[in-house]
Amino acid sequence: MRARAFGLTDVGRRRETNQDSLLVRPELGLYAVADGMGGHAAGEVASRIAIESLRDTLGAGGLPAHDAREAADRLADAFQEGNRRICDSVVTRGEWRGMGTTIVALVAMGQHAIIGHVGDSRAYRLRGGQLERMTHDHSWVSEQVRLGLLTDEEAHRHPMRNIVTRALGNRTDLAVELREADVRAGDVYLLCSDGLNTMLTDPEILRTLAEAAGDPERACRRLVDQANSKGGEDNISVIVCAWDPQPDQARDLGSTAPGVPVPGAKPAN
Numbered sequence: 001m002r003a004r005a006f007g008l009t010d011v012g013r014r015r016e017t018n019q020d021s022l023l024v025r026p027e028l029g030l031y032a033v034a035d036g037m038g039g040h041a042a043g044e045v046a047s048r049i050a051i052e053s054l055r056d057t058l059g060a061g062g063l064p065a066h067d068a069r070e071a072a073d074r075l076a077d078a079f080q081e082g083n084r085r086i087c088d089s090v091v092t093r094g095e096w097r098g099m100g101t102t103i104v105a106l107v108a109m110g111q112h113a114i115i116g117h118v119g120d121s122r123a124y125r126l127r128g129g130q131l132e133r134m135t136h137d138h139s140w141v142s143e144q145v146r147l148g149l150l151t152d153e154e155a156h157r158h159p160m161r162n163i164v165t166r167a168l169g170n171r172t173d174l175a176v177e178l179r180e181a182d183v184r185a186g187d188v189y190l191l192c193s194d195g196l197n198t199m200l201t202d203p204e205i206l207r208t209l210a211e212a213a214g215d216p217e218r219a220c221r222r223l224v225d226q227a228n229s230k231g232g233e234d235n236i237s238v239i240v241c242a243w244d245p246q247p248d249q250a251r252d253l254g255s256t257a258p259g260v261p262v263p264g265a266k267p268a269n
Contacts, residue, residue, distance in 0.1 A: 001111060001185065005031065006216035007239040010224045012195055013232030019043035020193050020237040021051040021101075028063055029108035030054070031239045035121050035193035037167070038099030046086050046101040046169050053082030054105060068112050068180050075107055075116045076176045079168065086169035100169030104135060104191050108183065108241065115179045119164045122197055124205065125181065126188040131206035134181060134189075138166035161198060186245040188214060192223075195234035199227035209240070216240035 005026055011018040019036035021044070034050040036043030057078035064070045082103070090096050102119025115123045120137040136142060140163040141155040155161060166175060183189075188209055197205065200223070208226060212219035219240045227236045 001183065001243060003108065003241050003243040004214075004216050005239065005241040006220050007031070007033075007237075008220040008224055009237040010228065010232075010235065012235050013228055015235055017041060017044060018235045019047055020195070020235040021047035022237055022239060023051045023054055023105075024239060025055070025059065028059060030058055030063065030105070031108070031191055031241060032103060032105035033121050033191045033193050033237045033239060034101045034103040034168075035119070035195070035235070035237070036099065036101040037164075038096065042096040042099030043101065045089070045096060046099040047103075049085050049089065050079075050082040050101045050103050050168050053085055054078045057081050058107075063107060063109065066110070068109065068114060071107050071109060072114045072116070072178045072180065075105060075114055076178060079103065079105075079116060079118060079176045080174055083168040083172070083174040087172055090169065100167035102138075102164060102167055102193070106189060106191055106239075106241065108189075111183050113181045113183050113189065115181060117177055118174065119167045120194050122190075122192055122194070124190040124192070124202075124209075126190070126206065126209045127184065127186070129210065131202055131209070133202070134179060135177070137164075138177070139164050156198070156201065162194070183243060185243055186214070187243045188219070189241045190219075190223075191239040193235060193237040195232075195236040196223060196227050196238055198234065199230040199232065199236070212240075214242040214244065216242050 007022045007024040021034045023032040034047035036047030102121040104117040104121040107114040117135045120139045123134040141161045144150040
């Protein structure tokens with residue numbers, strides 16, 4: 001079963017630099033969003049290292065075509081390698097101390113998908129008109145929601161919403177959360193940095209994905225535009241993968257090109 005995919009990243013309306021990085025490798029079925037943090041451009045360095053580690057670790061030998069367990073293990077290994085590289089970089093470059101990055105990645109393999117994440121970058125799935133969060137934020141406000149101390153609405157605008165409890169680069173022992181999910185014809189998967197979901201609510205994301213009618217480029221551009229129209233307080237990065245509702249008419253992921261970016265944005269490489 002094949003799909004179409006598109007990725008877009010935008011600096012937003014309040015930031016001078018874009019510290020997000022994307023990976024769109026349709027020939028591998030590999031997609032990732034990393035959201036860097038740290039001053040003096042160190043966040044951009046951390047997110048780039050994380051994405052390069054995924055590309056180097058998983059791109060060299062390819063991914064297993066049918067073994068979901070092996071794919072999950074290799075994805076976790078790639079996250080660990082990214083964490084090791086970032087931690088090592090901090091040791092050699094003192095000015096980068098404190099840098100780190102969140103990351104969410106999707107490995108699409110036939111009728112299965114492996115999702116891995118660390119931090120508060122998210123994965124969503126649109127299926128049958130319903131939007132489901134496929135990841136749980138590793139953040140302070142998310143923990144408060146799970147404890148019943150905050151509602152989702154309160155967490156959405158809480159002043160401490162940007163405090164993450166896990167990230168690549170902040171400690172040598174990294175806990176990677178992995179999830180295996182099924183993929184069906186008509187599914188739409190979204191990966192995003194928190195610059196999207198802090199500006200848009202889940203119902204707004206659902207509406208935009210549904211209105212895009214399975215067109216990943218249209219969905220990405222509209223999501224970025226809407227987040228910016230709400231204030232664009234952070235960098236905004238999105239990747240949309242859409243499986244055709246008619247499997248025999250699906251297009252190869254590799255036939256999708258990034259296209260021309262909207263002002264202030266750049267498509268994924």
